[in-house]
Amino acid sequence: MADNNKPVMTENESGKKVHEPLFHITKKAAIPWQKAWAVRIGSVVAALIVCALVTMLLVHKDPIKIYGTMLSGAFGTSRRIWNLLQGIAMLLCVSLAVTPAFKMRFWNIGGEGQVLIGGLATAACMILLGDKIPNALLIVVMLISSLAAGAIWGLIPAVFKAKWNTNETLFTLMMNYVATQLVAYFVNVWEVPKGSGKIGIINQATRAGWLPVIGKYDYLLNIIVVFVLTFVLYAYLKYSKHGYEIAVVGESENTARYIGINVKKVILRTMILSGAVCGLTGFLLVGSTNHTVTTTIAGGRGFTAIMVSWLAKFNPIFMILTSALLVILEKGAGEIATVYGLNKSFSDILTGIILFFIIGSEFFINYTINFRKAHKEGK
Amino acid sequence: MGEQKAIEMRGITKRFGSIIANEGVDLEVRRGEILAILGENGSGKTTLMNMLSGIYFPDEGQIFIEGKEVVIRSPKDAFDYKIGMIHQHFKLVDVFTATENIILGMKDEGKYNLKDAASKVQAICDRYGFVIDPQKKIYEMSVSEKQTVEIVKVLFRGADFLILDEPTAVLTPQETEKLFSVLRKMRDDGKSIVIITHKLHEVLALTDRVTVLRKGKFIATVNTKETSESELTEMMVGKKVSLNIDRDDPVDPKDRLIVKHINCRNIEGRKILDDISFTVRSGEILGIAGIAGSGQRELLESIAGLQKLEGGEITYINPANDKAEDLRNKTPMQIRNLGVRLSFVPEDRLGMGLVGNMDIIDNVMLRSYRKGKTVFLERKEPADLAQKIIDDLEVVTPGPTTPVRRLSGGNVQKVLVGREISSAPKVLMVAYPVRGLDINSSYMIYNLLNEQKKNGAAIIFVGEDLDVLVELCDRIMVLNSGKITGIVDGREAVKEEIGLLMTKSDNVKGGNADG
Structure with missing residues (x-):
């Protein structure tokens, strides 16, 4: 107002045409769940179409055949189906482990390390105590020490968080590297034969410490354990007092303090649980699946689990679906890489496209895009 | 001057999801006038103005300025049409001076010249009678000074239309009068x-x-001279309401909570409570007045066991056996275990009193979820209580399993207050309980407090509306920068006297509760 160097805008405007923006975004009301699921399924279909286009343009292959190969990679033989189920179970187990922490808004990205350390504890028991104590007792000792090892690995960052409010994301991440190095060290200590750089199958002759096989299905035990655990954890989070406290602390620490919840105690307790379930995964991987330990035994599941948990909105039952989706994609992608001699990166591209669409569909469930209306264009 | 339409909004509609914030609203602003947009909380006043200032874009409707249709897509567009808005929450950089904030984000033709800018700021101030020091940093300013900076900022940018969103909510009566006089001067300037x-x-x-x-929805536009308070209320609420708050005399008051010489520091080490002593009695409402941030929150949190104190005593006299319990530096859990029936409606409803993403039942359960010996939750009783609160307090909700963040402000507050009074408290602390509530809900809250008073609860009421404080409270204690500057009788107090106690800066003497 103090100056007159600005022309009056309304005069300037006379020459300009009036334009609404091309589109604007508004928030939607809650839509019925059927419709939400229709959008999600639609997004998967759209993703498959885009994947098909990309396949044709980039590698000039028939997309229908590619999809067929993906499916046969996941479900082709009964062996593959068992492998798939075992893969789903192990991923789901780690996902279940990190979920209570996530509900508390404690970003435990140290699942990888917690699994490894649990596996290492299991292997240590098998190597050091194998054939020295009764087998049943050995398995109990293996279980307890793996749970304890995982719990401790989860508890350390939690203590620092509760006492000094350190950043748990960085802390748990760093604990992964510590766990990897520890495993690498002990692999050297226990390597068989000397100089090979790996432990090999532990107690192959006596099978001491190998978890029992149900019927002739190698992986059935793992699958059952994880399946039961899914429902136990669901009930824990939804119906127990502990689960309620976790939710309150996660939503608002101030509210938790206000009603007298001991926030530190809840953080410690929940991370013990989270770490212990990771330790259990390590126990199953070493004691039942692999009968050995390597630095890559967790196979990135500690990180993939984060996605499984988020995609399922922290609901353990939905996590069965999301972990299945991710494992099927992974197995199928691996198959097309081998069958068509394609680079592994190509299957990653397809997986990426599919996930992008699934995550993106949430936007369309929550928002509407309003385009400029035609009748406004009267010039 | 007078009849010329400067801004016209026609048929404006704005929706947020299923919520219709504005529906077919018509509005007209003339040159050289002061127009009030009056409505209850949630009636869409701010949304409507945000569309004029470029924050939101209308779903339907047209805006005309000087008779020409315009499109306002962003705050920058709004400024090009000389529209400036002063929001309720100030948007200033704390470590900058007034002048620096005022020129921040301006496209400067030519050189960045602080001195020039400062003298221009001074010229604007002189013209309308603002009092600010252009060199003062924002963090050293009072709320009213910050508001002045915001107003000068939009004037500096050449605004001819000023929109002020609830400008007096944070001001004392004296500051309000000062603001009104500059607004009148600006109107007379066109x-x-x-x-x-x-x-x-x-x-x-x-x-x-x-x-x-x-x-x-648009109800009416009337000339202020030709209307009255009761007519406006009727238009606002949609029916006749009486605007009187009951105040019965306290029955058989007994000392219930005695606070002596408590001190408290914030994280930066600044003294936030300074030698506070007072007594709350059963069957009375003790009001607490003060500028926002004078220590009200910390005082209530100290009593609730959420603040660490440096010395002093907080004593609760248990009405069951007249036993004195020391509450100082006890956790909320320990206080409850002592059998102290203390309820607290905090200022931050969704951040402290409730959990926004949880449903009404789970929120009602917050206080009682530990009941029962099993590790599992017992949701039956809380569900009954939730239903009772919904029925008794007329909470508008699709059902008891709706997350509370989906409820409107008034209904959120009803859930919180309902839960807190359901335990028949002996001490009830409420902080800004009617902030953001419509008139009907506000009166319902006042009635609930009066009911608790009748039941013999000792009530501490932290409020911001002095009109309400002098109508509702038996005694009013004034806080000023963490000190008590006076305790006055609610039946004899006048607003201006309280306003002075809120702002006077020297000769602060330690207050005494036996007023």
């Missing part, structure tokens, strides 16, 4: 001013015309 408010006496004292909105 500027158009729109003030968003729900306070009727301000509308009558200041404005030329009033536009009333109700539930997002």
